[in-house]
Amino acid sequence: MSFLKIQDIHHTYFSNQTAATALADISLDIEKGEFVSFLGPSGCGKTTLLSIIAGLFPPTSGKILLENNPLKADSDFSIGYMLQQDYLFPWKTIEENVLLGLKLIKKNEGLEKIKTLKLLSDVGLGGTGKLYPRELSGGMRQRAALARTLAVDPKILLLDEPFSALDYQTKLKLEDLVFETLKSFGKTAVLVTHDIGEAIAMSDRIYLFSAKPGRIYKTFEVPDELRELTPFHARNHPHYSVLFQTIWKELESLEY
Numbered sequence: 001m002s003f004l005k006i007q008d009i010h011h012t013y014f015s016n017q018t019a020a021t022a023l024a025d026i027s028l029d030i031e032k033g034e035f036v037s038f039l040g041p042s043g044c045g046k047t048t049l050l051s052i053i054a055g056l057f058p059p060t061s062g063k064i065l066l067e068n069n070p071l072k073a074d075s076d077f078s079i080g081y082m083l084q085q086d087y088l089f090p091w092k093t094i095e096e097n098v099l100l101g102l103k104l105i106k107k108n109e110g111l112e113k114i115k116t117l118k119l120l121s122d123v124g125l126g127g128t129g130k131l132y133p134r135e136l137s138g139g140m141r142q143r144a145a146l147a148r149t150l151a152v153d154p155k156i157l158l159l160d161e162p163f164s165a166l167d168y169q170t171k172l173k174l175e176d177l178v179f180e181t182l183k184s185f186g187k188t189a190v191l192v193t194h195d196i197g198e199a200i201a202m203s204d205r206i207y208l209f210s211a212k213p214g215r216i217y218k219t220f221e222v223p224d225e226l227r228e229l230t231p232f233h234a235r236n237h238p239h240y241s242v243l244f245q246t247i248w249k250e251l252e253s254l255e256y
């Protein structure tokens, strides 16, 4: 039994009497604690699949099972999101933003505050709880968004290009922080990215999609030698550039 089972997903968008098939024959299994990436040319259905996993809309056909049960997306806080934008509430402090998730699931109030402070410290934001989002840099706001996501203790984190709006140095630092935080919490994660390097440096496995309709074209297992390293250090390993070149060539053949 897989932790997350995606079984024979097809999805067609219908609008104004036209039909566009975004996904066909998508089946994959993700084990608990794994970090996988969806990579592929623009329009190959990565976001559509992530949205279906998130329960934003049902697929045209196929099913998704979490621990052998149909996924009940928003109702039981199984799914956490991190997106390109942090979506912090600007009128609430960082601490209140993180607390919000905990209040939604109505856990013990005394523990909520302690957990919030611990999470902020886990993501390197100790001492910033009383600040407002506008007082933080883009990277710090994304760290706060990570703390808020982890606060509800989701079973799976869906990461939709969460680093793409950041400058390069901040992006590399945040990749390491997200990677190490998720590993220490034992979380399962799915990352959508356009960045081959980011996918290699962070993932256990990479699904390369082809477009029209979106299908899994190839699957790449990231070698153990890279998986044992943090993303920053993985980028310096010889296996990294070999895998980068392989995926680059495949992606080029799909895009042109």
Ligand SMILES: Nc1ncnc2c1ncn2[C@@H]1O[C@H](COP(=O)(O)OP(=O)(O)OP(=O)(O)O)[C@@H](O)[C@H]1O
Residues within 6 Å of the ligand: 013, 014, 015, 020, 021, 022, 040, 041, 042, 043, 044, 045, 046, 047, 048, 049, 214
């Ligand atoms: N709401 C919609 N209605 C109709 N077609 C849609 C809709 N959303 C996406 N599509 C189409 O479905 C296909 C897959 O889109 P999707 O956004 O999932 O791809 P993607 O791989 O995430 O693209 P990108 O990398 O550019 O973000 C595309 O052809 C897109 O035009």
